[in-house]
Amino acid sequence: xxxxxxxxxxxxxxxxxxxxxxxxxxxxxxxxxxxxxxxxxxxxxxxxxxxxxxxxxxxxxxxxxxxxxxxxxxxxxxxxxxxxxxxxxxxxxxxxxxxxxxx
Ligand SMILES: [Zn+2]
Numbered sequence: 001x002x003x004x005x006x007x008x009x010x011x012x013x014x015x016x017x018x019x020x021x022x023x024x025x026x027x028x029x030x031x032x033x034x035x036x037x038x039x040x041x042x043x044x045x046x047x048x049x050x051x052x053x054x055x056x057x058x059x060x061x062x063x064x065x066x067x068x069x070x071x072x073x074x075x076x077x078x079x080x081x082x083x084x085x086x087x088x089x090x091x092x093x094x095x096x097x098x099x100x101x102x103x
Contacts, residue, residue, distance in 0.1 A: 004032065005061060023058050032060040035067075042070025049074065 001012050005022040017024050042049020049071025056064035 022061050032062045034062045034065065038063060039066040039070035039073075042067040042072075043074040043077075046071040046074040046078070 003010050003017040003019060003024055005017060006020040008019040010017050015023060049067040053064045053068035053071065
């Protein structure tokens with residue numbers, strides 16, 4: 001059979017690909033495929049995406065990667081929004097102090 005991760009031909013009885021180290025349980029992909037749905041889920045719920053990533057990492061590496069990627073993007077976007085929010089708040093506060101400071 002062929003490794004579903006790197007495509008290299010490996011022993012049918014091998015549980016882990018000797019080339020890339022990914023688990024290749026069974027000859028079928030066992031329902032493992034990159035999933036945009038789980039990516040979106042990970043994006044909106046990074047914590048769930050992270051948990052799914054850790055749970056599926058060994059058995060469903062492609063699905064896990066979708067979750068992980070979505071969660072990572074979600075976290076980056078979230079952090080970016082928080083930074084923008086803080087900058088905006090401080091910017092507005094700074095303007096109020098600057099304009100109404102001297103009676
Ligand atoms: Zn491999």
